[in-house]
Amino acid sequence: MIKFLDLARQNSEITSDVERKFAQIHHNTSYIDGPQVAEFEAEFAAYLSARRVIGVGSGTDALRLALIAAGIGAGDEVITVPSTFIATAAAIIQAGATPSFVDIDPMMGTMDPRALASYLEAGRFRSKNGPRAIVPVHLYGLPAAMNEIGEIAKQFRLAVIEDACQAHGARIFSAGRWKMAGAIGEAGCFSFYPGKNLGAWGEAGAVATNDEGIAERVLRLRNHGRMSHFAHQDCGYNARLDTIQAAVLSAKLKRLxxxxxxxxxxxxxxxxxxxxxxxxxxxxxxxxxxxxxxxxxxxxxxxxxxxxxxxxxxxxxxxxxxxxxxxxxxxxxxxxxxxxxxxxxxxxxxxxxxxxxxxxxxxxxxxxxxxxxxxEPKASTPIVGNPVSTGEASFARG
Ligand SMILES: Cc1ncc(COP(=O)(O)O)c(C=O)c1O
CATH class of the missing domain: 3.90.1150.10 (Aspartate Aminotransferase, domain 1)
Incomplete structure (x- = not known):
């Protein structure tokens, strides 16, 4: 059997690191908001050269909270691509906005900047306020054409919220230097679903941003809109990153x-x-x-x-x-x-x-x-119908 992904082999590399960290967490019973969360956030921010990283409960949480924190909501349209995992569009809807699609580049598989430009130029929009943001998806780990998309976003005054859920450690050369996927737009959203290049031992995600306002809003939104223990500025969410997941992620980040x-x-x-x-x-x-x-x-x-x-x-x-x-x-x-x-x-x-x-x-x-x-020419194997039957790799959710 050739496996699609071998998480057991990955785990064996980090076991001793993780066991040490788990012992601390159990000793302190700091399962929520333990120091390992801030530690991982700082490490991942340094890795991405981003000012801030805020750990959240999943990639879907990251997208939803980043959009809300960027001021996207009811009546707004957010442009993305049809070639992605459903969470990209679901998060837009969960933020109260309407997703609209533009096609992908036939060679690259990521958002086609020409399709984006013609959609925006045509001006036939799908919601009351029209487009407010673009969500390019770095599909399969390949960064979308961020330079071109960034120019178009500037011209039409749109926020860029990157779906970097599949692109931990991917890079793009731009303005004379390498930039990490997820640290280029107003915010970048990561999933740490177990099968990702950087995967937790359960559900986890993060928002990376250089915008302090977005960072502070995501920080509040992930924790019931809290300003202090009993004071809530927004009706937020329970979308925190678990301490034990942060510990696993720190151990894996060293090897990413x-x-x-x-x-x-x-x-x-x-x-x-x-x-x-x-x-x-x-x-x-x-x-x-x-x-x-x-x-x-x-x-x-x-x-x-x-x-x-x-x-x-x-x-x-x-x-x-x-x-x-x-x-x-x-x-x-x-x-x-x-x-x-x-x-x-x-x-x-x-x-x-x-x-x-x-x-x-x-x-x-x-x-x-x-x-x-x-x-080879002799092969004339019949075509099978259901593409998601037994044997299909299941660890790559998105
Ligand atoms: C492109 C893409 N967007 C969003 C998500 C959602 O992330 P999560 O499953 O952690 O909610 C995933 C992964 O599952 C993904 O691959």
Whole structure:
């Protein structure tokens, strides 16, 4: 069996670190708001070169609270992409706003700045106040085109709230220096769902920002709108980061760069070994460094490749088989099939291959061998219907 992700191997690297921290937490019974939370926040802020990081309960909390803290609410529209996990749009709705979609770049899979510009220029908006913010998604760990999106945001006076839930440690070269994904816009939102590059042992998330006003509002909102124990400025949420999750995250953060480096090595190997195959591997750009949360290939024979992998005990996944504008939960937004052809085409052709820091070279070779055998002319494997059946990798929720 070749696993999509091996969390047990990751855990074995951090056990002694975490056990020491857990002993302190249990001794102090500081399960809520223990000192490990502020410690992790400071460490992650330093890692991102962001002024502030506020730990929250999940990536969805991070997006919702960052949007509310940036002043987004009822009557506002927030522009994002259909090619993402549902939480991106759900958080916009939870903040009281209306999501609207623009299509993705056919080569990169992230928000197409040209589509964004034409949508804004056309001026046919979907809510009373029109667009107030953009949520670019750094999908699969690949940073969106932040330079171009930033220019457009400036021109139309929109906030940029990054969905960096899949992009811990990804970077983009901008204005003469490398910037960390999630620390470029007004706020960046991270998920620490266990399967992420930086994953907790349960639910967790964080907002990164250089804006003190946003930081203070998120800080209040995550903790029932509290100013002091019994004084509440807002009706906030219970969206705090657990102390024990913060302890796990601190231990893993020390290893994140090494783990991401190994992911990049595996991605390069896949790219090299698949170069002459009739499929697309993720585009490589010199000024963008993906964290390869997922390694996603595209092929018209996706279903046949997927079946061959599963038959050979190789876990794989589809992220995501249904673009958001076609999800039943978002039907009320009024979109139809055909509205975002690039996103729809990606959903029909993408396949996520196993990639994780503890994956062996021999496993990478085996995955490639299986793909190659299936793409050879003799292969005429029937197409399978349900893309989320048994054997599908489940640790990459988003
Ligand atoms: C792109 C994206 N946005 C948002 C989320 C939501 O994060 P969480 O599951 O921690 O709420 C995820 C991950 O699950 C994600 O991948």
């Amino acid at each position: 760069d090494a783990w991401n480096a190994r992911r990049r090595e595996i991605a390069d190997t896949y790219r090299h070994l698949l170069i002459d195959c009739d499929l697309q591997t993720p585009n490589h750009l010199d000024d963008v460094e993906s964290s390869y949360h997922l390694f996603v290939i595209r092929s018209q024979r996706r279903d046949a490749i997927r079946q061959a992998l599963l038959e050979n005990q190789i876990e794989c996944g589809i992220h995501y088989p249904v673009p958001l504008h076609l999800q039943p939960a978002l039907r009320s937004l009024g979109y139809n099939a055909g509205d975002f052809p690039v996103s729809e085409n990606w959903s029909d052709s993408i396949l996520s291959l196993p990639i994780h820091p503890h994956m062996q070279d021999a496993d990478v070779t085996q995955v490639v061998k299986t793909i190659r055998s299936c793409l």
